[in-house]
Amino acid sequence: MADALTEHPITLPEKPALEGLEAKWGPVWEREGTYRFTPGRPRHEVFSIDTPPPTVSGSLHVGHVFSYTHTDVVARFQRMRGKSVFYPMGWDDNGLPTERRVQNFYGVRCDPSLPYDPSFQPPDKPGKAPISVSRPNFIELCERLTVEDEKAFEALWRHLGLSVDWSLTYATIGKRAQRVSQAAFLRLLRKGHAYQLEAPTLWDVDFRSAVAQAELEDREQPGAYHRLRFGKGDGSFVEIDTTRPELLPACVALVAHPDDARYQPLFDTVVMTPLFGVPVPVKAHPLADPEKGSGIAMICTFGDLTDVIWWRELALPVRAVIQTNGALKPVTFGSEAWPSHDAARAQGAYDQLANLSVTKARTKIVELLRESGDLIGEPRPITHPVKFYEKGDRPLEIVTSRQWFIRTMEFREALLARNRELEWHPEYMAHRLENWVNGLSGDWCVSRQRFFGVPFPVWYPIDQDGHIDYAHPLLPEEAQLPLDPSSDLPAGYGAEQRGQPGGFAGDPDVMDTWATSSLTPQLAAGWPDDPALFAQVFPMDVRPQAHDIIRTWLFTTVLRAELEHGSLPWTNAAISGWVLDPDRKKMSKSKGNVVTPMGLLEEHGSDGVRYWAASGRPGTDTAFDPAQMKVGRRLSIKLLNASRFALLQAEPRGPISEPLDRGMLTQLSRLVADATESLDAYDYARVLERTESFFWGFCDDYLEMVKARRYGDFGPEGAASANSAMLVALEALLRLFAPYLPFVTEEVWSWWRPGSVHRASWPTPAEVVAPIGGEDAGAVAVFKDAQTALADIRRIKAMEKRAVKSVIERAELPKTLEGLTPAARDFQAATHIRALTFGDVEAPRLIFAEEPVKAGESPA
């Protein structure tokens, strides 16, 4: 048959091997532009990926290899289906990890009040005292350092075989990222979706910055209930439990449940705080839990988020004592804010607390309360969850400060509707976002009191008295972006007016890192400067990411796309699990169980490691398992050798007439149909499993049974049928495996097919059965019976410890296997059966040609 497969010459290596394939093919792919995105194609011919940008100041670990492989499999599949794949790589160099690394590496500190110094060069080695540099200089240093990190990352990704288009890279710092972040922010501001407010805010006292709800985590901390008594004025007392006695001076009310009969008589009466003699009202509120403590609680400004709710809903005054550094600020009793029945005593007590940290103040006040007799009994130790900033070391406080917010609360319904529109893989992950949106308690606080990050592109006028007029911000034109209000000037002002009465002041804050990360689709897709590219790739097809950052990255990206574009940012969210160590714990550095990815790739081969990764099902945490990598490596080697066998003697060729050949191809076409459907649904693990399973059957049963015929034992027509079928199967199998094992499949492809397998078209069921004129279900039945009988014969030979090639003079098989008759010749050749009959027997009855191997055992 003069088919297309013979047009290309076949060149086979003597001894094929996996070693060196990464080094061989990586440069070829780069040179040939195999993975290059083609601009200009219409949206429906594009598959675009919102690649997660790894944090470059960190290090890549096996978890990255795991999840990025999943994305790459999908990318390769879509490319083979004919899509132009937009597969960029981002570098996340924004945020605290980079800030710290740059500080330490160069020995510098950022001082946003300094002007930009274009000639600044950092010292070769960091000095003892940190050098202060301007924010623009600091960002330059960051970009310089991360370039080195990015090179190492890229080398690893290339070695792993990610089919990223390396001409499409972006960063989350630098001018472009700032321009996008600032432009998006200004648009929100002009639409009224961003606003500024002075309000109680979650505050990290070490970072001295506000943090957002999404950045919180609970940690179990030791604490203690302290029972305090408040005087009712008639000589009797009411007792409350608190874990934060140091906030007693910040107490503004007591609260109990409206239905709590014990405290109903006290509602709207006034009681006196111990030590300080501050009169506070007793209030009723449904959030008070009668079961907790004594059933009545003190409200402080602010001990926790419940205090904020009570304070707001009960319209209570503010008596803040925690400063931004976490110490208690000095206050004056007898003042308007701190009335007291005994101001001198109150001040005497408080002066011992002022300027102490929270923990020291707690110890001190317990001492004072014990002396005064207001502490009832001793503190009862408990363990309770306390809110922390996820990167912080001390519990969060709540501090009143001016912050920027992006509206989220009023868009909750819209976001829930978008969530229903989004296709999640696996589907159940949608609950995570739904729960998070339903649980939102406030708008998104996006400002951070850090130096490094994207500045808010905003200035404020300063009036003649030197007061900053926050209500009338000075905004730039979008064309001016990016800018830094600490060095750039608002229109109509001169540099000498900075900070002067009648002049202006730049907004000192920077944006939350998620304010930039939430724009990765826009950042990668050229928004707002390249509308053609943007239209070609946005909304993107898929966001791949892990499940732990659904509430942060995924949520904020959906929010930003809704607010800016009124659409989803992508149509699919593919969620990958974590890599767990064999003890089922998350792999982590601190546990010392992290393996370097490059070492793994070198030991098991990239294809071997990818095999392990791709066997982890979407959303499912997967055990780190080198044994699976060895299996993947073995599969790759098998692919080399089986391909070599198929190609070793590819002539003669001709019509595929033999039932085993036709049955095998029919099964393969069904596999192709299933694989295509599953990959469309992101179920890459299933496809690998099915394809692998077929392939082993192909090698162990099909190839073994057609071997003799293929070598010409039954004439040229039989050989031609086998050869042609094998090549059709091989060509399809290589393409099915290509997304998973890109190196070995490319190697084999290069022996006999032109171009790259990764640019070849994805196989279709019709194409596989075309040479046999469509599916041949009858041949499948023949193949299956032959396989069953083959296993039976092999079992008997193994049990009797006979050689595989030992000859069987006569065999009688159960009638249930009679279906193999059309392939009897192949079957008998593979099993070395001379005469074959079928009868009413349960199991095969075999008469071997020679005497049994074991002495004393009679022939069957």
Add this chain to the structure above:
RNA sequence: GGGCGGUUAGCUCAGUUGGUAGAGCUCCGGCUUUACACGCCGGCUGUCACAGGUUCGAGUCCUGUACCGCCCACCA
């Protein structure tokens, strides 16, 4: 407290619309077989977490329970 996922062989996991329990690894035994000893063939191993229910029939569907894990929560 709310939500989600899981529980199948010693280990890691498949099991598509209900129809006689599977794979790989491990372990054991065998085989120099003209693609592969980086190989091949075979064997052992299960009250499908538990209790009910629906059904001719349940690993699969329904209800409940237990345990593991994750996410969330206003945690005095």
